[in-house]
Amino acid sequence: MVTRYPTVDELARMDTQAVFDHIAQHLLAQGARSTHRLTGDCLYRSAKGRACAVGSIIPDAVYSAAFEHNRITRLFWLLGRPEFRTAHHEFFCDFLLANSTLLTQLMVIHDCGSPGLWSLALRDCADMFGLSAAVIDRYEGIVEPEARDGQGVFEPSAGIVEHEASDVLA
Template identity: 40%
Template sequence: MLIGNRQEAFDFVVRHLFKQGERAVAEGGGCLYRGPDGTKCAVGCLIPDELYTPRLEGNSVFMLPQRVLDQLPAPSLLNELQIAHDDPTNWWNPTRLRYHLTVIAQHWALNTDALEEAYNNATW
């Protein structure tokens, strides 16, 4: 899967996060690109399976290998989405996560139609 631009990345990530309904975290609480039970973080859901390796864990999006970064648009946007994923208070209820993602969308002048759809379909 190759995401071509910021809007496509934002739409894919917000749909993923609201569908998943939880953070991708290790047993100790630290966030992961790929967590237990198939969970994926805001950036992890964009990393193709063939490029994922556990060695990516613990690195910010800016420190990922170039072969991975070449598959990801707008690392600064993805970093902001990662921060939203990593903040446990955003997972108290879908409204908190929606608010944080709306702020990011406004900062990047992104359309929020996919966000609103994902929020309205959230079951957690």
């Protein structure tokens, strides 16, 4: 379950650290991917009340079911359509663009990494972006510690190289 979707005003006040903290806290509290129950495709918001990394920061005033099954890069196109030409949608489009590198990295963690490895991958992501990983400390031990033996550790920096933004599904 998503901790809480931020409002547009709250999202506007978030700096990079706050965006990371919100998404990391959400992913670790949820402890599972947000996926379609039949296809297994990652979803911004699922019928089970889950949200992916990017889905967790889409305000209710911005979210549309039309976003589902579209890569983050396709959201820019969708947000340019007449039905999404509101101040809130324009702001969110600018927000996605300004935070695209971090958001893409967090999407790779959600979409490609095992939930049991998320805390390690999120720590690596925080290090890569020069962010504090303090939010993760509150969730240590909640997620399965399957990576403690050092095998299969997901390398988030490798995810960006291996998965171009157009290959990453939300």
